[in-house]
Amino acid sequence: MARHRRCGRENEWLRTLMRTLVLAFAIVLADRALTLHPASAQHASPVPGDAAGERARVLDALFASLKAAGGDAEADVIVAEIWQVWMRSGRPDVDRIFNEGVGYMALRQFGPAHDRFTEAIETAPDFAEAWNKRATVLYLMNEHDRSLADIEKVMALEPRHFGALAGRATIHSHAGRWKEALAAFREALAANPFLKERTTVLPDLERRVEGERL
16 A cells, blocks of 8 residues: 555656646747747748758758767757757748747746647648647646647657657656657657756656566
C-alpha cells in the first residue's frame, strides 16, 4: 500500500513537472514572438527563407548546425534561430493573427488564443507553428486528444519539430503511457540533442519503462 501511494505521488510529480515545463515553454516562446514579431507590424516584410524551398534549406542548415553544436550555449542560439523560422508564415496577414494568438497565450487567455490560432490555420493550413501553438493551448485547456490530433498535423508538416514531439511525450506521460512518452521524447532528442529536459524527464521516463518490464 505504501509503495502504491509512493508511485502515485511520483506519477503526479512527473505530470506536474511536465505540465509546468509546457506552460513555461509556451510563455517564453510567446514573449519571444512578441519581441521579434510584434502584432502591430501588420506590413512587415517577409523574412528570407519564406519561400518553401529556401525555407527548407535554411532549416536543414540550422538542424545540421544544431547536431554539430559544441555545447548548450551554442545550441541555444541555433534553437532560437530555428524557432524564428518556424514562427513566421511568410504572410503578413497570417503573422498578425498568429502573433495575436501568442499574445493571448502569454496572458494565459487560452480561449482567445485558440480562436486566433484556428483562424491562422484556416487561412494558412501549411503553417506548422499555428498547429503547434493550438496544440499547446489545447493541452493547457486539458483537451489532450484534440492536442494530439493537432500534433499529428505538425509532424506531417515539420517532422523535426522537437517542441511538438516533447508535447506528445507530455500528453502520454499525463496519461501514464510511459513507453509512448519515452519514444516521443527520444524522437524529440533525435531532432534536438540539447533539450534541457534530457537530464530530468528522460531519466525518469527510462526508469519507469524499465520498471514496467520487471
